[in-house]
Amino acid sequence: MVPKKDEDLYQSLLHELRRGTIVLTVLSQLQTPQYGYSLVMLLEKKGIPVEAGTLYPLLRRLEKQTLLESSWQTDTSKPRKYYQLSETGKKVYENLRNDWFQMVKNMDELLKG
Amino acid sequence: MDYINRYIYAVTKYFSGKQREEIEKELRANIMDMIEQQQGPELFEEKVKQVLLKLGDPENIADGYRGTKRYLIGPNYYDTYILVLKIVIASVFVGISLAVLVENLFISGNQIGQVMENYVSLVFSGVLQAFTWTTVAFFIIERKNRFASHLTQKREWDLSKLPAIPHNKAIISFADAIATIVVTTVVYTIVITIIFSDPELIAAYVQGDNGTVVIPVFHTDVLQGYKFFILTVFMMSILKALLKLYYRKWTVSHAVIHSVLTALVTIITLVILLDSTVWNANFATEIDSLVNWSIDFPLFWKRVKQSIVAVVAIVGFTQIIVALYKAFRYRSA
Numbered sequence: 001m002v003p004k005k006d007e008d009l010y011q012s013l014l015h016e017l018r019r020g021t022i023v024l025t026v027l028s029q030l031q032t033p034q035y036g037y038s039l040v041m042l043l044e045k046k047g048i049p050v051e052a053g054t055l056y057p058l059l060r061r062l063e064k065q066t067l068l069e070s071s072w073q074t075d076t077s078k079p080r081k082y083y084q085l086s087e088t089g090k091k092v093y094e095n096l097r098n099d100w101f102q103m104v105k106n107m108d109e110l111l112k113g
Numbered sequence: 114m115d116y117i118n119r120y121i122y123a124v125t126k127y128f129s130g131k132q133r134e135e136i137e138k139e140l141r142a143n144i145m146d147m148i149e150q151q152q153g154p155e156l157f158e159e160k161v162k163q164v165l166l167k168l169g170d171p172e173n174i175a176d177g178y179r180g181t182k183r184y185l186i187g188p189n190y191y192d193t194y195i196l197v198l199k200i201v202i203a204s205v206f207v208g209i210s211l212a213v214l215v216e217n218l219f220i221s222g223n224q225i226g227q228v229m230e231n232y233v234s235l236v237f238s239g240v241l242q243a244f245t246w247t248t249v250a251f252f253i254i255e256r257k258n259r260f261a262s263h264l265t266q267k268r269e270w271d272l273s274k275l276p277a278i279p280h281n282k283a284i285i286s287f288a289d290a291i292a293t294i295v296v297t298t299v300v301y302t303i304v305i306t307i308i309f310s311d312p313e314l315i316a317a318y319v320q321g322d323n324g325t326v327v328i329p330v331f332h333t334d335v336l337q338g339y340k341f342f343i344l345t346v347f348m349m350s351i352l353k354a355l356l357k358l359y360y361r362k363w364t365v366s367h368a369v370i371h372s373v374l375t376a377l378v379t380i381i382t383l384v385i386l387l388d389s390t391v392w393n394a395n396f397a398t399e400i401d402s403l404v405n406w407s408i409d410f411p412l413f414w415k416r417v418k419q420s421i422v423a424v425v426a427i428v429g430f431t432q433i434i435v436a437l438y439k440a441f442r443y444r445s446a
Contacts, residue, residue: 036139037146053168056143057177060136080146081139 022050024100026058027093030068033082059083067092116161117144123171127179136178144168186251189258194251197294197358201247201351204295205239208302215303216311235306243298246348250355279362280443290358297354301347308343312336317396319403328399335390342381349374368440372433379429386422 025048029039036059040052062068067089073080085093121140125133144164151160168174186194213232307314312333319326353374360367385391397411404410 035146036143037150040147041150051167051169052143052147053170053174054177056140057174060139060178061180078142078145079138080142 021048022054022058023062024093024096025050026055026062027067027085027089027096030083030085030089033071033084035073035080035082039083062089116158116165117141120144120165120168120171124175124178127175140174184255185248186255190251190255193358194247197251197355198244198247200291200294201243201298202240204298205243205302206236208299209235209239209306211299212303212306216307216314231310235310239302239306246351247355250352254359279364283363283439283443285357285361285363287358287361290354290361293354293357294351297350301350305343305347308336309340317400319400321403326399326403328396329393330396331391332393335388336385339385339391342385346378346381349378353378363436363439363443365440365444368436371436375429375432375436379425382425382429383422386418386425392418 025043026039029042029046034042036056037052039059040050040055043050043055059068059070063070063083066086068083069086069089070081070083073082121137121144124140125137128136147164147167148157148160151163153160155163209232213228213235217228312331313327313329315331316327316329319328353371356367356370356374397414400414401410
């Protein structure tokens, strides 16, 4: 469906643009273990908020794709599932990070015209 | 707590087994964390509502866990599906209306209320059937293609994979495909409505000394015994018409499926027509006794029946030959 108003169109384009960066955003913060909500708060604090409803399923998907490892911490009264980068995840993150810097550099050139 | 359980159920109902357990456990832990972090003096229930509203539509979360969206009929076929649905429903509607109209032209003294009641229920069940079968057909196409795309995903695409442009004469025009669907649906709807409700209407109406005498062409009990076969013939004919719309050209596989269906339709129709008990055995003699013709009517009637059988056979045969000829003759290499 094509949004009728310009504002809707703009919002959907912005949404697309942000969506492409979510995986990289998440991978970057999982050098140390985080559980779902702690990651939500961490990203919000760093100014790249990702909605909880998007993030929780994404963590599970990334784990299935073997980019993340998880473990349940049951020693406290509340069990929590902690995620962190797997070995594969670390390599993939390293590569994506380099690509990102290159892309930013080139995009800067483009946009500054 | 009630809202939380309902929310979690709304997300996990799409999953089963271990996956469902894991998603439930994790989602619950996350929700409880979020509630705990809500600062402020509100009641627990209020915090629950805020957190769940923030998480948003559970369907979206379920989509996220699944990684793909699910549809009965996906975007590839949706427009065609709606189009065919409209056509088929309109055709069924027209067919039933015509059949009921014809029925009532021949039967006088019907209560209008009774006729309308009968008509409404026929239209209702007809439209429901049309909707169901069209949806089932598209559902199968959708599944089949999704399955096929899984199989071919791994293979590299190259130029040889480009489909050849079909020969002009092998193309089935959109109008042709639509017309086939309309004609098939209308004709069969009329036939089925009459055979299922008033098969004795198919009769000769002879003006005798004591008013009009109605002599049925068929032995109605036997004919109604073939209901299942007649429905099968209808389904297969509709399928043939839908396949035309789906392929939009005569390929070898299309022609082969088309031929098999045509053969089955023709054979079943011939089985019914060649069953001598289907026909009213006294039809010709009764007419002969009422009307004084110079011709030998029983013999003439026998010829008519033979001709009908011959026409059905020839039409079926011709359809098969034409389809196969077009497919092989204009096959794009």
